[in-house]
Every structure is written in structure tokens, then in C-alpha cells.
Amino acid sequence: MNKLSDEVLNKYIDGELDFSAMAEVNQIINSSIEDKIKLDALLSIHKELKDIKEVKVSSDFTSSVMRKLNRSVKFKKADKRFIAFISSIFIVIAVGILGYVIYLMIPQTQASDSINQNVNMYVNHFADMIVSFSNLVNSKNISIIGSVFSLGLLVSGYFFFESQRQSKRRMGKFN
Amino acid sequence: MKNLTDIEIIDSIKKGNPSDYALLIDRYKNKAFSLLVRMLKNEMEAEEILQDCFLKAYKSIDSFRYEAKFSTWFYRIVYNTALTKLSAKKRKIENEMSSIDEQINLSSDLDYRVTEKEDLSNFIQKMIEQLPANYASVITMFYLDDMSCEEISEVMNVTVANVKVMLHRSRNVLRDLFIKNNYQRELL
Numbered sequence: 001m002n003k004l005s006d007e008v009l010n011k012y013i014d015g016e017l018d019f020s021a022m023a024e025v026n027q028i029i030n031s032s033i034e035d036k037i038k039l040d041a042l043l044s045i046h047k048e049l050k051d052i053k054e055v056k057v058s059s060d061f062t063s064s065v066m067r068k069l070n071r072s073v074k075f076k077k078a079d080k081r082f083i084a085f086i087s088s089i090f091i092v093i094a095v096g097i098l099g100y101v102i103y104l105m106i107p108q109t110q111a112s113d114s115i116n117q118n119v120n121m122y123v124n125h126f127a128d129m130i131v132s133f134s135n136l137v138n139s140k141n142i143s144i145i146g147s148v149f150s151l152g153l154l155v156s157g158y159f160f161f162e163s164q165r166q167s168k169r170r171m172g173k174f175n
Numbered sequence: 176m177k178n179l180t181d182i183e184i185i186d187s188i189k190k191g192n193p194s195d196y197a198l199l200i201d202r203y204k205n206k207a208f209s210l211l212v213r214m215l216k217n218e219m220e221a222e223e224i225l226q227d228c229f230l231k232a233y234k235s236i237d238s239f240r241y242e243a244k245f246s247t248w249f250y251r252i253v254y255n256t257a258l259t260k261l262s263a264k265k266r267k268i269e270n271e272m273s274s275i276d277e278q279i280n281l282s283s284d285l286d287y288r289v290t291e292k293e294d295l296s297n298f299i300q301k302m303i304e305q306l307p308a309n310y311a312s313v314i315t316m317f318y319l320d321d322m323s324c325e326e327i328s329e330v331m332n333v334t335v336a337n338v339k340v341m342l343h344r345s346r347n348v349l350r351d352l353f354i355k356n357n358y359q360r361e362l363l
Contacts, residue, residue, distance in 0.1 A: 010343040030205045041350045048299045049318040055212045057222055065229045078254040
């Protein structure tokens with residue numbers, strides 16, 4: 001090791017050299033002014049770098065991020081509530097249709113015991129409700145109900161789209 | 176409250192206390208900002224990106240699995256977001272990353288910028304800002320954030336050897352400029 005390489009000098013200041021290599025480096029430094037200057041300069045840079053300053057963000061940074069964060073959470077909750085509301089409407093309709101189909105499939109038999117009688121009573125009540133509902137949804141009213149339902153769907157769809165657009169705009173680039 | 180560890184704060188957030196996230200923001204905002212400023216070379220842009228990073232981190236806090244330190248995990252978000260921003264700005268960051276294995280001459284790019292004598296610490300600050308994004312990142316994470324080469328390699332998704340190469344080259348460049356500008360006389 002006649003001349004110290006940059007790699008060795010860097011390892012020296014990082015303490016990555018073993019004892020014998022360290023001793024050898026020290027020996028070369030004592031005999032070579034050029035290497036000593038290089039090492040001293042590197043040590044100075046190392047020392048200065050340890051003291052580099054933080055660059056500070058604006059004073060309202062934290063509150064600004066928290067505001068954005070709360071807004072995004074709030075919008076998320078509102079979106080969830082809206083989706084739950086729309087979903088529940090569809091579920092009610094689906095259950096109604098399913099119930100009616102089951103009513104049509106169940107044979108109208110006389111129940112032999114009291115439990116079956118009770119069950120049949122509830123099924124019959126439910127079936128009556130379904131029949132009333134189906135009477136309501138007859139050919140006369142179906143077009144009116146369909147129109148109202150479509151209109152409701154369009155209006156809710158518009159508001160849903162609008163709320164999404166607004167939340168995206170407020171969140172800026174946040175995806 | 177401020178003595179809570181990162182993990183305790185994250186647990187509290189996961190349990191439904193989103194306001195505790197402010198503690199994490201306060202803890203890392205300046206260090207992460209320093210990293211971004213040195214990568215992007217623009218304070219306004221850096222602050223905007225940092226806000227996005229904190230929001231992204233909050234959004235994916237449930238995916239934080241405690242396998243790494245929060246700081247490493249968060250810096251990875253910051254570093255990758257900055258890289259995306261840089262590549263969007265067509266700064267050819269990919270060339271910079273591949274240049275690790277090539278012979279580069281950083282000092283010739285930086286040399287001409289040193290025009291007048293100034294305070295040594297200012298000189299160092301200015302030179303770090305002039306370094307390419309990945310070199311500046313290594314220097315910032317190593318010295319300012321006291322991160323080990325292993326942690327930096329995790330953040331940057333490069334090998335530990337590559338991190339050391341970048342660290343040594345950055346130091347060597349700064350040292351050469353230091354000698355060329357006769358700063359060592361101030362120390363004698």
C-alpha cells in the first residue's frame with residue numbers, strides 16, 4: 001500500500017478497516033503530505049456533512065396536511081353512506097322479488113301441526129304483502145314506477161358523480 | 176404524548192385516533208423535506224410532494240406491517256414519489272441510477288459553479304444541492320437522518336455496495352472541490 005486510494009480513505013473515516021490496515025494507513029499518512037492533505041480534507045468534509053442543516057417546511061404544514069386528511073376522511077364517510085343507502089334500496093327490491101318468487105314456488109298445503117301453522121301464517125302474511133306489492137306494480141303502474149325509479153337513479157347518480165368530482169378537486173393531486 | 180414511539184403512534188392511529196398522525200408529521204416533516212428539496216431542487220414543489228407523501232402514507236398505514244422502521248417505510252414513499260416526479264419532468268433519473276456502475280465525473284459538472292470564496296458550511300450546502308438526485312439523497316439520509324447504508328439501500332432499492340459507492344463518490348467530489356478552492360487553509 002504505497003499510495004492511499006479514495007476507497008481506502010473513505011473506509012478509514014467510516015471505521016471499516018481492520019487494525020493492521022489502519023496502522024498501515026497511519027504510517028503512509030505520516031510519510032506522505034499529499035495523502036495527509038487528502039485525508040484531512042475528507043475528514044473536514046465528513047465533519048461538515050454531519051452538521052448539515054435541515055431545510056424547514058412552512059409553519060402551517062402540519063395543520064394543512066391534517067386539514068386535507070380530515071377532508072378526505074369526511075368525503076370517504078359520506079361516499080360510504082351514500083353507497084350504503086343506494087345499496088339498501090336495491091337489496092329491499094331484490095328481497096321483495098325473491099320473496100314473491102318463493103311464494104309462488106311454495107305449494108299451498110294444509111299444515112298438520114301448530115308450528116307449521118304459525119310458519120304458514122307468517123308466510124301467508126308475507127305473501128299477501130308481496131301480492132299487494134305486485135298489484136301495485138301491475139302493467140298500469142309499472143311505467144310510472146319505472147320512470148320515478150329511473151329519475152331517482154339519475155338524480156342520485158348525478159349527485160354521486162358531483163361529490164366524487166368535488167372531493168377529487170379538493171384533494172388536488174391526491175389519488 | 177410526544178414521547179410515544181412511531182409504532183405506538185401508528186397503533187393509536189389504527190385504533191381510530193387519526194389526529195395522532197400529526198405527531199408523525201411533526202417528527203419527519205423537516206427531514207423528509209430536506210431530502211425532497213435536495214432531490215427536486217425546488218422548495219415549493221418539494222412541499223407539495225411532501226403533503227402528498229404524508230397523505231399517501233396515511234392512506235396506506237394499514238399496509239404497514241412493522242417489518243421495517245416507519246422512517247424507512249415513509250422515506251421509501253418519499254423517495255419513490257420524488258423519482259416519479261423527476262421522471263415526469265424528464266430529468267433522466269434512470270441514467271443517473273445506471274451511472275453508478277459507470278465512471279462519472281461529478282466534479283467537472285460542479286467545478287465551474289464555485290466562483291467566490293464563502294463560508295465552508297454554505298459551500299457544502301450549495302454543493303449538496305448541486306449533486307444529482309440519488310447522490311444528494313444518499314448524503315442527506317446518511318448524514319442528516321443518521322440512516323445506515325442498509326436502511327438507505329432499502330429506501331432506494333439498490334444494493335448496500337451501490338449506496339457506499341455513491342456515498343464515497345459524493346464525498347470525494349466535495350473533497351476535491353474543497354482542495355481546489357483552498358478551503359483546507361481555513362482549517363490550518
